């Protein structure tokens with residue numbers, strides 16, 4: 039049974055990850071780190087502990103004590119506001135500091151599987167370091183900043199034992215009840231929120247062969263995992 043940390047749980051993607059993890063038989067506890075209380079119906083779920091955090095780069099000893107025994111983190115805190123002065127701190131400093139802290143403090147005792155950090159990145163994020171000065175036509179600052187973040191976090195697994203890191207790269211995320219036909223969803227590189235959440239939860243729980251997951255892989259993994267959950271074939275690990 040796993041204990042999962044989620045950030046961004048009040049947002050569109052993080053809230054779907056929260057709902058999925060709470061319904062997953064292999065998850066016994068979700069610790070959601072948010073800046074304001076979760077006000078969705080999940081707030082009263084007995085598997086949820088919601089901790090309010092004011093500084094995401096230096097988590098307090100009290101918060102760290104609550105995270106003890108955690109097996110994975112789904113980091114979906116973030117925004118795409120170009121030109122935002124808080125961008126560097128929110129999109130780079132916080133997730134990189136948290137991943138390092140978890141690798142140091144939580145990975146050594148994560149058992150039976152390694153501690154896994156799953157970063158919510160994006161399809162257009164410039165993950166490759168080929169040309170960091172390339173001029174991009176749109177969302178240049180966000181795509182480069184988030185690219186540095188995914189490189190730093192993926193690179194961290196060479197530094198720490200019992201720690202695995204992944205970056206997921208969805209395209210446009212749409213609601214589950216969006217009327218767009220599935221063929222068009224695939225052709226436009228979109229993904230339904232619930233499918234993304236199911237894929238991300240599975241990576242947090244079971245890892246994966248690769249470090250980067252592209253939108254198509256996330257969509258098919260998510261659809262399969264949701265079907266398994268509905269059919270009751272996902273087991274308690």
Ligand SMILES: NC(=O)c1ccc[n+]([C@@H]2O[C@H](COP(=O)([O-])OP(=O)(O)OC[C@H]3O[C@@H](n4cnc5c(N)ncnc54)[C@H](OP(=O)(O)O)[C@@H]3O)[C@@H](O)[C@H]2O)c1
Nearest residue numbers: 046047048049050051052073115116117158159160210211
């Ligand atoms: N939506 C998409 O189509 C899409 C596609 C690809 C990648 N992404 C990436 O996925 C991530 C999540 O996206 P989303 O659509 O779920 O965004 P969202 O709905 O705006 O949610 C953002 C989450 O981050 C939290 N947050 C933002 N700024 C914060 C701050 N300064 N301090 C503490 N918490 C903060 C928000 O908390 P509050 O609720 O308190 O504001 C919320 O929980 C982002 O990095 C985004 O770039 C999104």
